[in-house]
Structure formats: C-alpha cells, structure tokens
Amino acid sequence: MRSALVLFLLATPAMAETVVATRTIRPLTVLGPQDVTLVADDTPGALTDPGDAIGREAHVALYVGRPIRPSDIGAPALIDRNQIVPLSYMAGALEIRAEGRALARGGAGEVIRVMNLSSRTTVFGRIAEDGTVRVGPGS
Template sequence: MIRPFLIAALALAAPAASQAAVLAAARTLPVGTVIAAGDLRAIDGDRPGLSDPAEAIGLQTRVTIYEGRPLHANLLQAPRLINRNQIVRLSFQHGPLRIDTQGRAMSDGAAGDVVRVMNLDSRSTVTARVLPDGSLLVAD
C-alpha cells in the first residue's frame, strides 16, 4: 500500500527535477571563442547540460555553439595559448643554466599541455610544456 504512494510521489517530483535550469549560448559562439558571462543564459528544459556558470566562463569553444543550445563540458576546452606553426619562445633550464631560443609549435596547446616544437636554430624537434604566459619550457 505504501508502494503506490511512493510511485505517485516520485512521478510528481520527476518533472520538477527534469526542469532544472541549464546554461545555453546567449548568442552564436564561433569555434575558439573564450566564454564570458555575457555569452551565457539560463534556460529551463529537460535537456542535459552545464548548470554552473563557473564551469564554462573562461573556457574556449571547441565547435560552433548556436544561440539557445545547451552547453556541455565536451564542447569546451582550456583556452589555447599557442597555435600550430606559431613562432614561440623556447626555453631550456637545468639548475642555473638557462637557454632561450625560438621554436615553431607543431600543434596547438593550452597552459600545461606538452607539445612538440621545432628548434629553429638546430632544426631538431623537442617536447616542451606550455607555460601560462604562452612560452614553452623544454622537458628534461
């Protein structure tokens, strides 16, 4: 007898739970757009998506997100600081020794990513970590 009551209570509560506000694009966001607060709006709907603006603000779109479409974590990435074929500052540091030169990035990279870089002086390829300022530090 308690079981039908529970089923009825859950059925009444289910629509409210599925109507939670999710974040959607306030305008069409092209590939590579770094999301700001003005790019987001809350919508009611039964579609899944991000609900906390802190999960999206400051991230970059991986694909074009059209106005009104819900935001999902797999559509966003950390902002890219370097682009493929970009000339970058390449540094090697070991103890007090520091060598700086120029390199050409072989791929895109965000802060903390490890990317391949061609040293323009020696034409050799090395792996380096992207630093928050956009420079690269050769991995030991």
C-alpha cells in the first residue's frame, strides 16, 4: 500500500505558478502589487515571482489573466526621448563631462543613443542610476 502511495505522489505533475496581470495595463505604466497575481499554471518563459514584476515598467500592453514574460517589462524609464542629459566619459583618472540629447527612452542599465550637443556626434551609452549616460570603455 505504501509503495502505491509513493508511486501516486511521484506520478502527479507539480503545478507551477505563473504571474498574470489583474487588470489591463497600458505600456509605460509602472506595476504595483495590485496589478499582478499568481495563478496555478505552468507557462514556459513566464514570470513565477510577483516581486520580479512589481516596480517594473510595462513595455507592451498587459491583459487580464495573461502571463507576464520578462521581455514584457523593464526598468522604469529615467530618461525620455529628446531630454537633455549629462554625458560622462571615464578612463582611469580622466573624466570628461558634456551635455547630450537622448535619442531614445530608457531606464537604468539600458544602452541608448545620445547626441553630444557640442560636437553633434551620436554615441551609445549606458544609463546610470543617477540618470547620467556613461560612454566609452567600461560603460
């Protein structure tokens, strides 16, 4: 009898949980705890922890009951397109600062194109937590 119970417990598939939207969420909306919930479902590629979605920004429309994938959300934007941003180039003890115009929208850690306002040169840089765009080696 015990072996039958053990076999039964091993044969039942473990049901995973998936993070879904509790309401329709428009792109560029920052997700709060009331916007996501867990449902008993096993959707490959979907988030399994609500903490991974809370505080993130929707990149696409999220619909009620649909699984949320990591590619659907991202860091909240610190920089908007056409915003004037500080550029910082650092190499060893050398630091050069300039102003630039953001050519894309992005959040901390993302790489965007920025036009240096002094030279009119377009460069790629990574957005720092403080909103500075770091260009050059190690950015």
